[in-house]
Amino acid sequence: MGMKTKLVIFGITGDLSHRKLLPALSEIAATGEYDNVSIIGVSRRDVDVAEMLASVGAEVLADRTTMFTMDLADAAAYEGLRDYLDLEDDEQALIYLSVPPSASADIVDFLGHAGLNTHNVKILFEKPFGFDLTSAQEFIERTAEHFNEEQLYRIDHYMAKEVAQEIVRLRSNAENKHHSWSNQSVASIEVVASEKIGVEDRAVFYEQTGALRDFVQGHLMQLLSLVLMDIPHGFSLEYLPEQRLRALESIVLADTPAVRAQYEGYQEAVGNIGSLTETFTSIALVSNDERWRGVPFTLTTGKALNEKRTYVKVTYTDGTEDILEEGEIKSDSRLPDAYERVLIEAVNGRKSIFTTGPEVLRSWEILAPVQEVWNMDNDQLKIYPQGSSISEVVS
Numbered sequence: 001m002g003m004k005t006k007l008v009i010f011g012i013t014g015d016l017s018h019r020k021l022l023p024a025l026s027e028i029a030a031t032g033e034y035d036n037v038s039i040i041g042v043s044r045r046d047v048d049v050a051e052m053l054a055s056v057g058a059e060v061l062a063d064r065t066t067m068f069t070m071d072l073a074d075a076a077a078y079e080g081l082r083d084y085l086d087l088e089d090d091e092q093a094l095i096y097l098s099v100p101p102s103a104s105a106d107i108v109d110f111l112g113h114a115g116l117n118t119h120n121v122k123i124l125f126e127k128p129f130g131f132d133l134t135s136a137q138e139f140i141e142r143t144a145e146h147f148n149e150e151q152l153y154r155i156d157h158y159m160a161k162e163v164a165q166e167i168v169r170l171r172s173n174a175e176n177k178h179h180s181w182s183n184q185s186v187a188s189i190e191v192v193a194s195e196k197i198g199v200e201d202r203a204v205f206y207e208q209t210g211a212l213r214d215f216v217q218g219h220l221m222q223l224l225s226l227v228l229m230d231i232p233h234g235f236s237l238e239y240l241p242e243q244r245l246r247a248l249e250s251i252v253l254a255d256t257p258a259v260r261a262q263y264e265g266y267q268e269a270v271g272n273i274g275s276l277t278e279t280f281t282s283i284a285l286v287s288n289d290e291r292w293r294g295v296p297f298t299l300t301t302g303k304a305l306n307e308k309r310t311y312v313k314v315t316y317t318d319g320t321e322d323i324l325e326e327g328e329i330k331s332d333s334r335l336p337d338a339y340e341r342v343l344i345e346a347v348n349g350r351k352s353i354f355t356t357g358p359e360v361l362r363s364w365e366i367l368a369p370v371q372e373v374w375n376m377d378n379d380q381l382k383i384y385p386q387g388s389s390i391s392e393v394v395s
Contacts, residue, residue: 003090004036004088004091004092005036005037005038005091005347006037006038006040006085006091006092006094007038007039007040007096007347008040008081008093008095008096009021009039009040009042009096009098010042010072010095010096010097010099011099012039012041012042012043012047012052012098013041013045013047014098014099018055018056020339021098021339022053022056022058022061023058024337025039025343026057026058026061027336027337027340034344035064037064037347038064038065038066039061039064040065040066040067040068040084041065041067041068042068042069042081043067043069044069044070044071044072045069046067047067049062049065053065068080068081068084072106073106075113075114078110078111078116079114081114081116082114082115082116087118087120087121089120091120092120092121092122093116093122094122094124094153094347095121096124097123097125097126101126101127101128101129101130101139104126104139105139105142105143108123108142108146108147109142109146112145117147117151119151121147121151122151122152122153122346122349123143123147123151123152123153124342124346125153125154127218128213128214128217129360130360130364131208131209131213133361133364133368136360136361136364137361140357140360149356149357150351152357153346153351154355154356154360155342155355156219156222156354156355157339157342158218158219158220158222158310158338159353159354160338160339160341160342160345160353161326161338162326162329162335163310163312163325163326164222164226165341167223167226167227167312167324168226168237170324171226171227171229171231172231174231178322179231181227181228181314182291183291183292183293183294183295184317185316185317185318186295186314186315186316186317187315187316187317188295188296188297188298188314189224189227189312189313189314190297190298190300190315191220191223191297191299191300191312191313192300192301192310192311192312192313192390193215193220193300193301193309193310194300194301194302194305194307194309194310194390195301195302195303195304195305195308196304196305196307196308196387197303197304198265198266198269198303198304199269199303203269203270203271206270206277207272207275207277210277210278210279211278211279211281211301211302211303212278212283212371212374214301216281216299216367217363217364218355218363219301220299220300220301221248221251221299222355222363224247224251224297224299225244225247225248225359226244227312227314228247228250228251228289228292228297229243229244229247230243230246230247231243237352238351238352240353241354241355241359244359245356245358245359245362247287248362248363248366249362250288250289251285251287251288251297252285252287253283253284253285253286253367253369253370254285254286254296256284257373257380258281258282258283258370258374259280259281259283259382259393259394260278260281260374260381260382261278261280261281261302261381261383261384261393262275262276262277262278262279262280262381262382262384263279263302263304263383263385263388264383264385264386265304266279276374276378278374279302279304280300280302280305281300282299282300282390283298283299283300284296284297285298302390304386304387305387305388305389305390306387306388306389307389309325309326310326310327311324311325311326312324341353
């Protein structure tokens with residue numbers, strides 16, 4: 001199906017690749033529809049392909065996977081990769097950067113200088129896209145030196161989750177009450193992602209990131225934009241990023257201070273007594289859009305809570321409510337998981353579930369005042385017992 005694709009995975013031996021990418025690619029391969037997709041794993045060291053695939057139960061990929069060993073900091077090695085790929089005009093390369101954000105910008109520079117930035121090369125990035133407005137701006141400007149926005153696929157896998165797809169489906173149906181959501185019928189909106197686990201083996205990442213950067217700026221803000229966006233007559237999915245951005249442009253912080261909290265035992269778990277990194281936050285927002293004026297929105301996420309749930313709760317003015325929840329969406333057939341959908345959409349050149357540069361920057365703009373207050377005020381951090389409910393932490 002479609003153009004012959006060479007999927008190049010930087011970081012194929014890493015955690016994300018083993019937990020998400022290779023299993024997703026196995027499911028895609030099993031459909032038999034994407035036999036024209038080959039996989040090239042990039043690694044600093046020699047890797048036994050069969051052994052690596054067997055370790056994650058992805059043996060079905062063996063006949064389409066090869067490895068390219070290179071020093072990621074050596075410019076000449078990227079010319080070697082370009083020659084190895086030997087892209088024809090009727091082929092495309094998807095370069096998946098499953099690497100730390102600090103490495104992504106350097107790799108993009110090297111790819112650009114090696115000429116691996118022709119029109120048939122696409123880059124897939126994992127979040128975070130910066131750590132604040134300034135760093136996000138710098139990252140976007142740097143990547144734009146070598147690639148245009150059409151070639152960049154910024155992955156927020158929440159946009160590929162069931163709950164996001166269901167919101168879009170409901171909102172797109174003009175006969176459905178969800179289509180015309182507004183302050184005429186909606187009293188409040190909550191977007192929640194709660195986890196039972198703590199930071200586990202992500203201590204280093206989490207200590208540098210925190211809940212606001214890890215979940216709110218991307219995942220939850222994007223879900224909220226799907227709820228708030230306008231659905232014009234003749235709406236098509238290709239306009240989805242544009243409509244999400246319009247919704248984001250109207251969102252501002254409410255007067256209520258953001259809740260900033262950390263679970264008991266976190267500081268010991270990450271080996272940093274006195275850490276101010278939040279593992280829980282709840283942020284109140286409002287919109288300047290006439291359609292949504294007066295409706296409160298709340299984005300809440302936390303670790304080490306009493307339940308694992310991702311949902312959007314819409315409370316109506318008549319007191320009824322709708323809860324759209326991940327894992328609870330009914331379907332007659334198996335739904336592809338988020339990473340399967342991400343890969344399939346990228347192979348087919350469909351960009352509606354990917355985040356644009358302007359969306360990234362607008363999200364950081366909205367949250368910048370919260371970051372500024374937290375940077376100056378060390379007294380706002382609340383400690384909560386592991387296994388608490390959201391209402392217990394917020395109260």
